[in-house]
Amino acid sequence: QVTLKESGPVLVKPTEILTLTCTVSGFSLSNARMGVSWIRQPPGKALEWLAYIFSNDEKSYSTSLKRRLTISKDTSKRQVVLTMTNMDPVDTATYYCARMGALGGYYYVMDVWGQGTTVTVSS
Amino acid sequence: SYVLTQPPSVSVAPGKTARIICGGNNIRSKSVHWYQQKPGQAPVLVVYDASDRPSGIPERFSGSNSGNPATLTISRVEAGDEADYYCQVWDSSNVVFGGGTKLTVL
Numbered sequence: 001q002v003t004l005k006e007s008g009p010v011l012v013k014p015t016e017i018l019t020l021t022c023t024v025s026g027f028s029l030s031n032a033r034m035g036v037s038w039i040r041q042p043p044g045k046a047l048e049w050l051a052y053i054f055s056n057d058e059k060s061y062s063t064s065l066k067r068r069l070t071i072s073k074d075t076s077k078r079q080v081v082l083t084m085t086n087m088d089p090v091d092t093a094t095y096y097c098a099r100m101g102a103l104g105g106y107y108y109v110m111d112v113w114g115q116g117t118t119v120t121v122s123s
Numbered sequence: 124s125y126v127l128t129q130p131p132s133v134s135v136a137p138g139k140t141a142r143i144i145c146g147g148n149n150i151r152s153k154s155v156h157w158y159q160q161k162p163g164q165a166p167v168l169v170v171y172d173a174s175d176r177p178s179g180i181p182e183r184f185s186g187s188n189s190g191n192p193a194t195l196t197i198s199r200v201e202a203g204d205e206a207d208y209y210c211q212v213w214d215s216s217n218v219v220f221g222g223g224t225k226l227t228v229l
Contacts, residue, residue: 113165
């Protein structure tokens with residue numbers, strides 16, 4: 001069974017750095033063209049993609065947030081980590097990680113999602 | 124940057140057919156994917172590459188991308204289909220989501 005689970009702080013202060021971890025099971029981050037994406041959703045708003053990383057270390061970041069984001073993976077720990085700097089109250093959201101690359105030749109589609117973790121930015 | 128446009132809401136009676144559209148520049152040239160999100164839950168992939176379904180998704184969910192806009196069609200709508208639906212593509216190394224459409228079952 002494929003699962004992804006997000007973990008990280010529930011509350012962060014403005015200007016702090018947010019570090020989120022996605023721990024995966026049921027598949028390997030070293031499988032060919034396997035990847036993980038991070039997506040967030042502010043309360044009552046739409047989904048917003050943040051970043052992805054693939055097994056070959058291909059990475060990409062949201063154009064609007066690129067300067068604040070870093071994504072990395074630890075294959076042996078089965079984890080993908082996202083850091084976001086200079087947190088602001090507008091970054092309050094539910095953050096999801098999701099698997100990519102598992103549907104044949106369709107790499108940039110997310111077929112399994114984690115349950116999400118809610119992050120509040122407040123002093 | 125690439126933009127996907129969806130209507131904010133669509134309403135349909137039970138048993139009828141719902142169509143949710145997703146517009147974008149030259150969208151016909153892209154692989155379009157659709158997600159269903161019920162309140163308080165994570166999104167679920169219901170259609171990928173415009174018309175393929177992941178295992179476990181009912182045949183009532185189908186899609187097309189033969190022109191602009193791309194369309195998600197839900198046949199024989201049930202109360203349990205009430206949710207937000209998002210389209211998604213990949214463009215210039217970016218994943219792009221539409222703004223979402225709230226499907227209300229009357």
